[in-house]
Amino acid sequence: MSARILVVDDLAANVRLLEARLQAEYFDVCTATNGEEAIAAARAEQPDLILLDVMMPLMDGYETCSRIKDDPSTRHIPVVMVTALEQREDRIRGLEAGADDFLTKPIDDVTMFARVRSLLRLKAVLDELRYRESNSAMSGLGGDVHDDVDASARVVIVSTDPRATTRYAAAMPAQADVRHIHEPAAAIAAARDSADLLIVDLTAPDYDGLRLCARVRSDAATRQLPILAVVRPDDIQHAVRALDLGVNDIIHRPVDAGELAARARTQLRRKRYADRLRSHLDEGMELAVTDPLTGLHNRRYISSRLRQAMDSASNGGAPVSLLLADIDHFKRINDSHGHEAGDTVLRDFAARLLQGLRALDLAARYGGEEFVVVMPGAGLAEARIAAERLRSAVAESGFRLNDGSSVPVTVSIGVAQARRGEALDSLVRRADDALYAAKNAGRNQVQAADNAAA
Known part of the structure; x- marks a missing residue:
C-alpha cells in the first residue's frame, strides 16, 4: 500500500x-x-x-x-x-x-516496512471511521484518542509461562480485568468475550502463537481486537510475520514492565477511540432512519424498504401489502389536552401498533398522526385482518395521559396490496384513497382498496 x-x-x-x-x-x-x-x-x-x-x-x-x-x-x-x-x-x-x-x-529495512505497513493499515481503518462519522447524522464526536486513560478494560494474556504471565498482568492498568489463558482454543473464546486487548507470547514453544493471531484476525467477532505480541529480540522474521498478520504492536523479551504498560495503554486508547467512532456511527445511522418521538422507522426508510418488497413481488416473489393508518380527530387531542398529551398518544399508539405485527412487518411514522405498515408476504385479506386487529387494539381502551386522565382514541385504516409492476406512488395513493373512504364512512374502521388492475 x-x-x-x-x-x-x-x-x-x-x-x-x-x-x-x-x-x-x-x-x-x-x-x-x-x-x-x-x-x-x-x-x-x-x-x-x-x-x-x-x-x-x-x-x-x-x-x-x-x-x-x-x-x-x-x-x-x-x-x-x-x-x-x-x-x-x-x-x-x-x-x-x-x-x-x-x-x-x-x-533494518524489513523491520521498518513491516512496522510502517502495520500502522498504515490501522490508520486507514480509523480514517475511514472518522470520515464516515464526520458525514453522519451525528457528526461532531466528543473525545479523542487521549481520553479514558483510567477506564476499565478486559485484557487476555496468552502464555504457558506462569511467571511471565504474572509479570505481564502486573503491568496492566489497575482497573483492568486480566484473564490468564494457556490454551489457544480457550484464548479464542476469551477474545470473543468482549476483550479489549490480547497479549500473545510468541516465544512459547507449546503452541503456534502466529496461528492464534491469524485466527483472531480472521474471525469477524475479534477482527478489530488489538493484539500485542511478545517476541525474542533476535527473531526479526517472527516479528515481521506477526506484523504482517495484523498484530498491532510487538515488544521484545525480556519484557520491561514500564514499556509493556505504556504500549498496552496506547492500544487500549486506540480501541476505545475506534469503539466510540463505531458506536457514534451506529447511533447516527439509527437516527437517520428512526422517528425520534415514537421510535418507529421514519418515512425515508420505510419508502426504501417498501420499494424493495414491491420489486420482489413484481419479479415473482411473495405479495406485499400496505396499511396506512391515521388517528381520528388528533387535532382535538392537541387542542383539548395540549401537545404533550398528543405526543403521549403518538408514543402509545406506536406501542400498540408494534404489539399486533408479525416479526417481518415494518412499521413507520409517515408524518404527523399518520402511520404505515409494510407487510411482506401478506395478501389483501391477511393485511385487512391485521388492520382490523390494530383498529380494535386502539379503540378498546383509552390512552392514559401524564396527568392520570384517559382519552379515547380511534384510528381509520386504508389497506392496499401492490399490483404486479405497480409504482410505489400508485400503491400509496390507493392506500390513501382507502383511508379517506374509511374516514368518510364514519372513521374507526378499515377500508381496502380494489386490487383489480386499473
Whole structure:
C-alpha cells in the first residue's frame, strides 16, 4: 500500500537515505529538518505516517511528538520515533509522549516496512471511521484518542509461562480485568468475550502463537481486537510475520514492565477511540432512519424498504401489502389536552401498533398522526385482518395521559396490496384513497382498496 510519509531529521544525509528507501517502495515522501518544521508540515501535508528522529537540536523528538499528538488536527497521525538510544527510559518516554512505535538505528529495512505497513493499515481503518462519522447524522464526536486513560478494560494474556504471565498482568492498568489463558482454543473464546486487548507470547514453544493471531484476525467477532505480541529480540522474521498478520504492536523479551504498560495503554486508547467512532456511527445511522418521538422507522426508510418488497413481488416473489393508518380527530387531542398529551398518544399508539405485527412487518411514522405498515408476504385479506386487529387494539381502551386522565382514541385504516409492476406512488395513493373512504364512512374502521388492475 502506498502512503504519504513525513521524514524528520536534522541530518540531511539521514533524510536522503530514508527518503530513497521509502521512494523505492513507492511511498510519497515529504521532509523536515527540525521540530518546528515537522509540526508545520504535519498540519499542512497531513501525512499518513511520521518517521521522527529523537535527537534534534532546539526541540527534540519527544517534545515534537508531544505537540503533534496534542494538536487535534494531527494527533491521529502515527508517529514512529527513529533513535540510536536503547535505554528503557527512552522508549517509555517516547511512548508516553504519544509515539506509536520505535525504530533503532541502524534501521533494518524489513523491520521498518513491516512496522510502517502495520500502522498504515490501522490508520486507514480509523480514517475511514472518522470520515464516515464526520458525514453522519451525528457528526461532531466528543473525545479523542487521549481520553479514558483510567477506564476499565478486559485484557487476555496468552502464555504457558506462569511467571511471565504474572509479570505481564502486573503491568496492566489497575482497573483492568486480566484473564490468564494457556490454551489457544480457550484464548479464542476469551477474545470473543468482549476483550479489549490480547497479549500473545510468541516465544512459547507449546503452541503456534502466529496461528492464534491469524485466527483472531480472521474471525469477524475479534477482527478489530488489538493484539500485542511478545517476541525474542533476535527473531526479526517472527516479528515481521506477526506484523504482517495484523498484530498491532510487538515488544521484545525480556519484557520491561514500564514499556509493556505504556504500549498496552496506547492500544487500549486506540480501541476505545475506534469503539466510540463505531458506536457514534451506529447511533447516527439509527437516527437517520428512526422517528425520534415514537421510535418507529421514519418515512425515508420505510419508502426504501417498501420499494424493495414491491420489486420482489413484481419479479415473482411473495405479495406485499400496505396499511396506512391515521388517528381520528388528533387535532382535538392537541387542542383539548395540549401537545404533550398528543405526543403521549403518538408514543402509545406506536406501542400498540408494534404489539399486533408479525416479526417481518415494518412499521413507520409517515408524518404527523399518520402511520404505515409494510407487510411482506401478506395478501389483501391477511393485511385487512391485521388492520382490523390494530383498529380494535386502539379503540378498546383509552390512552392514559401524564396527568392520570384517559382519552379515547380511534384510528381509520386504508389497506392496499401492490399490483404486479405497480409504482410505489400508485400503491400509496390507493392506500390513501382507502383511508379517506374509511374516514368518510364514519372513521374507526378499515377500508381496502380494489386490487383489480386499473
